[in-house]
Amino acid sequence: DIQMTQSPSSVSASVGDRVTITCRASQRASSWLGWYRQRPGEAPELVIHAASTLQRGIPSRFSGSGSGTDFTLTINSLQPEDFGTYYCQQANSLFTFGPGTKVDIK
Amino acid sequence: QITLKESGPTLVKPTETLTLTCTFSGFSLTTSGVGVGWIRQPPGKALEWLAVVYWDDFKRYSPSLKSRLSITKDTSKSQVVLTMTNMDPVDTATYYCAHRAPLSGLFDNWGQGTLVTVSS
Numbered sequence: 001d002i003q004m005t006q007s008p009s010s011v012s013a014s015v016g017d018r019v020t021i022t023c024r025a026s027q028r029a030s031s032w033l034g035w036y037r038q039r040p041g042e043a044p045e046l047v048i049h050a051a052s053t054l055q056r057g058i059p060s061r062f063s064g065s066g067s068g069t070d071f072t073l074t075i076n077s078l079q080p081e082d083f084g085t086y087y088c089q090q091a092n093s094l095f096t097f098g099p100g101t102k103v104d105i106k
Numbered sequence: 107q108i109t110l111k112e113s114g115p116t117l118v119k120p121t122e123t124l125t126l127t128c129t130f131s132g133f134s135l136t137t138s139g140v141g142v143g144w145i146r147q148p149p150g151k152a153l154e155w156l157a158v159v160y161w162d163d164f165k166r167y168s169p170s171l172k173s174r175l176s177i178t179k180d181t182s183k184s185q186v187v188l189t190m191t192n193m194d195p196v197d198t199a200t201y202y203c204a205h206r207a208p209l210s211g212l213f214d215n216w217g218q219g220t221l222v223t224v225s226s
Contacts, residue, residue: 001169034212036153043202043219044153049210087153091211094166095143095155 002027002090004098012106017078021101023071023088032091035064035073038100039084048073078103108132110142110203110217117223118193124222128186128203132215135161135181139208142186144177146199147219154199158206159186195224 003026013019023033033051036044046055048064051071061076075082083105088098114126126144133140143158157167157177167175176189186203200221204213 032211034210038153043216044213045216046210046212046214049207049212049214053210055214089153089155089212094168095158097145097153097155100152 002029002093002096004088004090004096006086006088006098006101008101009099010102010104012104013078014106015078015080017106019075019078019082019103021073021086021088023066023073023098025069025071025090025092025096027093028068029071029090029092031067033064033066033071034089034091035062036087036089036097037082037084038087039081042084044087075103108205108215110205110215112201112203112217112220114201114220114222116221117225119226120194120224122193124188124190124193124197126188126190126201126203126220126222128188128217130184130186130203130205133205135159135179135184135186137161137208141206142179143204143206143213144186144188145202145204145213145216146197147202148196148199151199156190156201157188160206193224198222198224 035048038044052064085100110130141160144156159177200219202219205215207214
């Protein structure tokens, strides 16, 4: 099984800040890596797929990078609607979600 | 527009079998590469993938829950059904179904989720 870890587990930020979240896979995830945003009380929403491709309808302040086992999600100029929890997920071998990173208001 | 909606009991007793139905629209589960998966989230905890069924009826399960899960599809009704046997209070969670996109392999459209509580 591929295990996923994320850091940090939580981050406090202000509107306009840049936030960076990292994700590491225990085995090569290749390009089958995505990032989800989950606002409180809502279903998750895919924001990045193929490690670095912006999902349709997602604003360009979101970007992803990485390959192999190490990946990064960056949110430039954090907006109020971006507060919530972010999960990475691999789909190279079955499916595994990371433990999540909570982004809350400083 | 792709939509999915979960339905089923909100309360089940320990040892009972849970049956959840995902009714979807806006896509066909006969299209190559398409899948429908189930994911759950205990209150305040992380997402956990459970199972997926593909357009060709290929099925995959979470290794840790494989013995308790079964997933089936009914393309004529645009439905996917998940059953989980021997329910326990630790299975209390919001259960989501989601569309697995052919190109990315990820879940790009989700249902609203349904909270299932396991209690006697």
